[in-house]
Amino acid sequence: MKATPEQQQQLLTLADTDEEIRRLEHKRQNLPEQKALDLHVETQEKVADELVEATQTQERLAAQTARHEREIETAEAGRKHSEAQIYSGQLKSERELQARREEISEFKRRKSDIEDSLLEIMEQSEEVGSLVEELTARRTELAEQVTDLTRQRDEAAADIDAELEALRTRRGEESGVLDEGVLGAYDTLKAKRPGRVVARLERRTCTGCQLELTAIELEEIKETARHSLAYCQQCGSIIVPA
Numbered sequence: 001m002k003a004t005p006e007q008q009q010q011l012l013t014l015a016d017t018d019e020e021i022r023r024l025e026h027k028r029q030n031l032p033e034q035k036a037l038d039l040h041v042e043t044q045e046k047v048a049d050e051l052v053e054a055t056q057t058q059e060r061l062a063a064q065t066a067r068h069e070r071e072i073e074t075a076e077a078g079r080k081h082s083e084a085q086i087y088s089g090q091l092k093s094e095r096e097l098q099a100r101r102e103e104i105s106e107f108k109r110r111k112s113d114i115e116d117s118l119l120e121i122m123e124q125s126e127e128v129g130s131l132v133e134e135l136t137a138r139r140t141e142l143a144e145q146v147t148d149l150t151r152q153r154d155e156a157a158a159d160i161d162a163e164l165e166a167l168r169t170r171r172g173e174e175s176g177v178l179d180e181g182v183l184g185a186y187d188t189l190k191a192k193r194p195g196r197v198v199a200r201l202e203r204r205t206c207t208g209c210q211l212e213l214t215a216i217e218l219e220e221i222k223e224t225a226r227h228s229l230a231y232c233q234q235c236g237s238i239i240v241p242a
Contacts, residue, residue: 001185001229007178008225008240011186014174015198018190021167028160033153040149044142051135058132061125068118072111079107185229189238199237208237 003011028034082103091097175183189197199208204218211234213221224230225241232239 001181002227003179003182003229004227005225005241007182008229008238010174010178011182011229011238012198012200012240014171014178014186015196017167017171017174019196021164021171024160024164024167028157028164031153031156033149033156037146037149037153040142040146044139044146047135047138047142051132051139054128054131054135058125058128061121061128064121065118065125068114068121071114072118075107075111075114079104079111082107182229186238189236193236197237199232199235199239201239201241206232206234206237206239208232208239209235211235 082100085091086097086100086104091100178186186198196208199206201207201213201218201221204212206213209232211232213232217233221230221232221239222241225239230239230241231237
């Protein structure tokens with residue numbers, strides 16, 4: 001890629017700015033306040049999921065309770081109806097009387113079974129209700145903590161954000177004076193590998209990989225850099241002679 005020595009120096013300046021931006025972004029992302037906030041947000045999401053699950057269980061148990069109560073009412077109504085028939089004097093045969101007595105026994109047995117099941121459901125409902133209350137209180141507590149930690153994070157990051165804004169403005173100015181081809185070659189290399197991709201040539205050493213170049217490599221880089229971008233054969237960085 002054709003590039004004058006002046007363009008190469010401007011590219012080096014841009015790379016310095018990008019490195020400073022990267023360093024500050026890393027610092028911002030790893031603020032103690034940010035880490036504490038991330039941890040609380042993760043816990044908050046977990047508690048919210050648990051609360052949804054507990055609430056759904058509570059609703060399911062409430063529906064089962066209502067259904068069991070209706071079934072108890074139905075069994076009790078059936079028992080009373082059969083008893084009323086017995087005491088009404090309308091049933092004349094012993095066979096009919098025995099059938100009603102059996103119905104009464106069945107209604108009582110069914111009611112007893114449902115009441116036992118209902119008791120178990122009510123015990124579960126009480127446990128789940130306590131869990132819902134606990135999770136609701138924990139969710140409220142975490143929401144307050146997240147709000148407070150967000151404020152602390154923003155305060156801690158304010159100076160960094162101001163510096164980043166200034167650096168990004170400066171980067172826009174520095175990239176604006178570069179040839180599109182040179183800037184494109186730089187951006188393409190940056191997209192392929194992490195970290196810095198433009199290195200200085202200090203004496204015979206590439207600052208990208210800290211390896212010393214051979215005499216032949218040194219001459220080739222110096223010759224190429226007179227009119228084009230030169231690359232370190234060891235680390236692949238664009239290398240700019242002093």
